[in-house]
Amino acid sequence: MIGLRGGITVAIVLILCSALAFIGWGAEQAAQRTIAPEILAKANTVARSAADLIGRAGAVGVPFDRLEGVGDYFESLRAANPEFAQISLVSAGGAELARAGDASAFAAAPQARIPVPDPSGRRLGDVLVLVDPTAVTAQVGAVLVDVAFIGIVSLLVALELVALVVGSRGIGALMAVERRLKALGRGVLARHEGSPGAAGALVSPIDRHVGALAERHAAIRAAAEARGDATALSRLADLETRTGLGRVQAAESEAAVAVRPALFLFMLAEELTRPFLPRFAQSVAAAGGSLSPDLAASLPIVAFMAVVALCQVPFAGLSERLGRRRGFVIGAMLAAMGYALSAVSPSYALFVAARVGTAVGYALVFVSSQGHVVDFSAGAARSAALAVFVRAIMVASLCGPPIGGVIADRLGAPAAFTASAGLALVALVVAFLTLPKTAWRAGAAAGVGLSDLKDAARAPGLMALLFGCAFPAKFLFAALCFLLVPLELQRLGYSSAAIGRFQMIYPVIMVLAVPFFAAMADRFDARGGFVVAGALVSGLGAMAMVLNPSIAFIVVALVALGYGQAMSIASQSALVADTAAALGGGRAAGVLGLFRLVERSGNAAGPASAGFLMASVGFALATALIGTVAVAGAALFALSELRMKQSPRRASSAAASEGSSA
Amino acid sequence: MARTTLGLIAVFALIAAACVAFGAYFSYVTLLNAHRSVIEARFGIAAERVADVAEQAASLGIALPAQGTLTSLLDREARVEPAIRSMDLADERGIVLFSSDPARLGLAEAQDGGRGLTRPVRNDLNEVIGHVVVRYDPQILAAGAAALGDDLKVIALPALIGAGAATIVIGLLLAALLRRAARRAADPGAWPPAARAALAAAESVHREAARGFPPGKPTSGRASAAGAAPRPGESRRRA
The missing domain is CATH 3.30.450.20 (PAS domain)
Structure with missing residues (x-):
């Protein structure tokens, strides 16, 4: 059904x-x-x-x-x-x-x-x-391709809105009816916990039959126990296992993924800014500054990424103390204020400060959301919940740039920043309504400390993975998608809307290809190989830019980046999870904290290096040099893996780690 | 329950209609951009030609303000396309040096609010030494935008209404099916086959357990649960 x-x-x-x-x-x-x-x-x-x-x-x-x-x-x-x-x-x-x-x-x-x-x-x-x-x-066909992209975005937005409504508490009665009918469809005769609410009249006959059956079952079981009939007890136990008779089926827990709509809306707010941010930063800087255009474009992106990277580790403990819902709400409020200030910034310094404020809010929202998912899930359900979490981010990164580009083209960048502020506030309200209230925990764990990070850094093979693959992957991604491609397309005369559509290439490929490559990596038990292959594909795609710096090669670089990252990202997270599991105890948190810190540092270093290189050697060579970093990192990691063959890691599933790769 | 269902269907219909409206608006913007780029490519030809001539003269050592023959060139290029209102050559600070419209000489381009298409003029060191600015009739863009808007309105409104209505119809149908399934489930004889098989298995095991199993009798509940056929009459009721 x-x-x-x-x-x-x-x-x-x-x-x-x-x-x-x-x-x-x-x-x-x-x-x-x-x-x-x-x-x-x-x-x-x-x-x-x-x-x-x-x-x-x-x-x-x-x-x-x-x-x-x-x-x-x-x-x-x-x-x-x-x-x-x-x-x-x-x-x-x-x-x-x-x-x-x-x-x-x-x-x-x-x-x-x-x-x-x-x-x-x-x-x-x-x-x-x-x-x-x-x-x-x-020419008409090219317009239709653009319209098709818009169709995909509309559809994805609609599905997220449907998920938002379906996840709300207002339709609990309908869900109660559906749960019972689905259980019967599967031959499950368990009782259901929770009140059916307004659906009481519809579901009470079902509940009555199932309840009577369960009572009879309990009575027969008690009788069999009293007379010590082992055969009857075995048959009754077998019946319980097959039909769920006598058991109570817990109401479907969707607490872990309740954060999805709020997180999607919040991430969409930030993604709106991607296509026009470099151009806007240049225009604010040009109003009275002495910065070169490339540096002016990269500085706000670098500041944002650096703050997000640095806040990840300390905010883990802060979010736990505040409570996840409060953490989300405060973070969203800060970000909304940052967007609003960005829209009206009269000076470049204030604009960069506004972006830093947004980054603090962004980091708090991200950490609180991730913490919420982890708090409300366990085991295999955690991987599934984290996968939902990642998909919300990926879908936002897919829908945000084209929408933001069109708003900036039609109404101007300040209006697009205002739209981001509005979306962050809507996310705040949705989080307030959908996330469970948690108490202030003054004595909660302080998160991961510096000593934990130092301990984690000594884990065998971890540094090669982090600095050979995790850092270069984000370094290349942030440099290419956030700065080099938007600036080059802008130089070629493309509008913000068109730049936004180019920026959709990477997330489209990621959404489609990550599950496939994660399953392949598990099937062939070759996570290290997939990490190296992915880094090589993405790095070589960027290096190819020196052959012919043109639109075709920009698309090649973005496609290669998408496929390369899709090949490596889940396997990379699985290898980190293996290392964390092998260390065990409190050191596992240190490994994951270090992974996030190094990865996010790549996000910050990418645009910084790209801005400097673009000003010094131009777009094509800058892209190629950044691609070289990914290829060299892959070679370093491959060498380290060869040495590590003597002491293989415990195997985590790449498919299961798909959810931890955001 | 009915209110919840109807409310839910109405929200879904609104979502469907809003997303169609969103798709239609963004399609309109895409078409508008395509239309503008075709128009600007048309006017860009004249600007490119003037920029080429100015660059060639600059490479021979003639400074931009000294290229007096540009006025007649600008005049000629502006006359080629009736929609062009004026063509200017401005220096690197945006001051108009030569123009097809004599009244514009000495004006600052930045202070002029009119729509213009700009092409840079560069020297041999690739430095921008000036700009060719083409001002064209904004009515051309406005007329195109209005025509595109009208075209898409004709398409989008029925699509929007259709999407909303279709969502309501399908939602009502699904809600009716759900209600019917819930009502039928009140009678165990009308339960789905898997539930009836489970019920038959439970009754069989309960009956035998109540009587007491003969020692050593093999367990066969799985087979009976999986393969239990509906009792005669049940399939008729289900149909």
């Missing part, structure tokens, strides 16, 4: 896909009606300009039929305007005097024909520009 929850989710997916496909069709029609005529208008402009130039040659006495270099000139026009299949100069008698390109394959190509007059106004001939119909289709 699919149930109301599952059914409505499937229905919304189908309905939205159909509705968005319909809108896509409408967009295609609209693009044909508006973009195709504009391309023809451009052909007219080019033809008029060429005709004017040729007319002036006539005015200075060059005979129309003896013009030199017209073909070369037309070729240069075609090179600058690839949507033109052919440009010709034809005489009034119809003879072709010069030509570039060949449109004979396009029978009904749209064309612009502009006469070339002599000084007296007499028509000497025509300049003819034939538009390549496939170029028009390609």
